[in-house]
Amino acid sequence: MNNMEAPPGANLPPSRPNRGSRLLVQMAKRYDLYLMLLLPIAWYLIFHYGPLYGLQIAFKNFNPAKGIFGSEWVGFEHFTRFFDSYYFWRLLRNTLTINLISLLLAFPIPIMLALLVNEIRSKAYSKWLQNITYIPHFISVVVIVGILTVMLSVNGPLNMLIQTFGGDPVRFMESASWFKTIFIGSNIWQNMGWQSIIYIAALSGINPQLYEAAKIDGASRMRRIWHVSLPGIVPVIVILLILDVGQFMNIGFEKILLMQNNLNLEASDVISTFVYTTGILKGEYSYTAAIGLFNSVINLTLLLLVNRFARKTSETSLW
Amino acid sequence: MSQRTPVNKTRHTAKDERCFDIVIYSVAAVIMLIVLYPLLFVVSASFSDPAKVLGGEVWLLPKGVTLDAYINILQNDKIWTGYGNSILYTAVGTTINILMTLLAAYPLSRPDLPLRKGLMLIVTLTMFFSGGLIPTYLLVKDLGMVDTMWALIIPGAVSTYNLIVMRTYFQSSIPWELQEAAHIDGCSNWRLLISIILPLSKPILAVMVLFYAVGHWNSFFNALIYIRREEMYPLQLVLREILLISQSDAVDGSVGLEDKVLLAESIKYAVIIVSSLPVLIMYPFVQRHFVKGVMIGSIKG
Known part of the structure; x- marks a missing residue:
């Protein structure tokens, strides 16, 4: 001292x-x-x-x-122009549905994967599972979309499989109705392993005596997962959920942009890609800055709401 | 989903456990297959006769093995320029990233830094709200960075997430008493950082280098908006042209199995392999560090 x-x-x-x-x-x-x-x-x-x-x-x-x-002020002119435009609802609908479905489907899968890894007794096997599922995380978006186009092309393996079973080939990448499935599915494929790391770490921190006690009480493995493993990682789940919601309106923007083409635009046009095409490519800076602001405000509002909700219900929150 | 606990415990549990193990192991096997199949397919297709790939004959193993696609890539100047550019951007970018992150993370890790909370707030607030694409673009444009490599490096010089990971590491892994002792011996903060903190931080520095380097190597969007001159394109933009743009051309026009289409098709697979190679070769060696990085990050939550 x-x-x-x-x-x-x-x-x-x-x-x-x-x-x-x-x-x-x-x-x-x-x-x-x-x-x-x-x-x-x-x-x-x-x-x-x-x-x-x-x-x-x-x-x-x-x-x-x-x-x-x-530059001179125009008040909320750009915002009203956006809200009145014919594409407003399409953009909002696509943005919300893509992200909502992602949250519902893609969020729980890494948790399930972590629980699965945790149940595998063979150390070597579980390491293999982990190391393999991490690989896609390191592949660039451009390459991921490239792999998607070749896998799903008319001559690709999936269409060959469809044809072997007597179906007609599907133009997956050029179809609006398949867009969301492909986008979310490939996101899960790419990220489930990587996102499971934190859960796996949290699971390994659970006191083994809890499992022993549950076993002595006659709990089956499924019940042990449900009553010991899952409650043990709830705080981590809540934090990651809040962080995910914090990115709600921006998820996968680069990938959507790469997957977008005129034929699937009906399903793939989201606020962030619209800001890019209209703002940067066409130079409507003020208008798209307003749209971007609208996007950020929704995002922040969602984050604050979820954080508040989490704090009230589970006593876990970001701040 | 839920499996009932059998009434007759001792007899059935052993059998149940077995069944459960079988289910678990099979599900894991299916997951590994799903993850690996597309990757194996691309590798096989890259070594196959393009006509057989387009004919749908390649399932898992290469058919009509040939190295044509790779030879073709070797002769493609665009790809090599892209490769060179990406290496340059990654090297310079990562160096700046590490310096800036270090210079921010260390002082902010010091419990005795006055105004630390306020400074930390300036940093963390940016995780939740940003000006958005357009104002950032205009700023970079105003700074005269368009069509220079700095547009790809400076706007992303610090990742707030990485900064927090590094700061957490400094706080939790380097004993504060050690730093205090150094101070009493008359060590300045700069020397402390260079000769005590850095040598003790090799693991986290490795993680940061990897995170940032992979980020630079794989990024394409900044180059898409800031780089117009083709000879400055990073690899990912060249890839985008080869993989995605030429493809939509092929869809618009009449798709004939001309040589050109065949060649373009076969290059795609090989180019995916060649571009992902640096990261995938590194992967087995550094994978452990990556995981460690995520774990350190999760301490803070």
Whole structure:
């Protein structure tokens, strides 16, 4: 506890607001830590908070010549134009359904996979299962969509299988009705292994005595999973669910963009891809900034709602 | 779903356990097959005669083995430029990522840093709300980064998630007493970081390098919006052209089994293999580190 010199000590009481000068002394002592932070914090301000400042163009008619600040205000004009447009409901419906189905189907599967891994007694076998299911996570989106196109093409293995059983080949990638199935199915294929890691870790932290006790009480393995394993990982499930909802409106945007074509647009047109095609490709910056803002606001609202709900019902939450 | 506990315990449980094991092991086997099949198919198809692939003759093993597709790729300049660009972007990008993440994570891990909570808030808030695509695009454009490699590197210089993982590691794995002792010996914070923290952080640094490098290698969207000059395309954009754009052309026009179509078709498989190779070769060696990274991240939740 001998800190006479400049170096900081650990147990300094947190400085109170009325002792501003003391805070300054503490800060000055550690000026080199702030020096380290200088670049990263500047980066955060520019690249995360800068775009927030730029978001004002959602309420303006952005004119590159006048700049973000100089362009004139138009209020909620872009928002009303979006809500009144014929594609508004299509975009909203696609965005919500794709993400809702993803949440319902793709969210529980890694949990089930983790429970499965946890039940396998052979260490080697369970390692194989884990290592194999992690592989697709490292494949790029472009390659995943490439694999999808070749697997599902008219000459691909799946259509060959269909034809062997006397069916007609299906143009999966060019069909609006198949789009969501393919998108969500391949997401599950790619991510179930990777997403199960956290659950597997949580499962291994459960006290083995709980299983023993349940066994002595005559609980079958299914019952042990249901009454010991699952409750043991509920906090982790809740946290990941909240985080997933926090990304609700943005899930898989890059992949949707790559899978999109004129023939499946009816099902694949979502808010984020629309912002890209209309904003970046066609240059309607203000209009699409407004749409993006609408997207973010829904997203944040959902996150706050779910977090609040989780805190009330399960006492687990992000904050 | 739920399996009843048999009334006559001792007799039936052993049998039940057996059945249960069989079900578990078979389900696991099916899952492994489903995950592996598309990958094996692509590998086989890449070594097969394209006519046989298009004819649907290839199921699992290569038919009419040939290396034509690979030879063709070897001669394709676009792919090699893309490869070179991707290596460059990945190397420079990852270096900057690591430096920036380190410089942010270490001070923020220090319990004695005044205003730490506020600074941390600046960082974590960005996980939940962002300006969105358009304002970010305009910003990068205004900064004059379009059509330079910096557009792919600087806007993503720090991943907040990785920052939090690294900070958690510093807090939980490096004893604070050690840092205090170094201070008493008159060690400055910079020296502390370089000669004490870094050597103790090799595992987490490895994880971070891998996370960031794979991210750079696999990313395509930033290049799609910021890079217009073809000679600057990273591999993933070249891939997108070969795998996805040429395909939609083939759908629009009349699909004849011309040589050109055949060739284009056969290259697809080989190109998937060639582009994924660096990551997949690394995979067995580094897989453990990746998993560790996810675990460290999950401590914080």
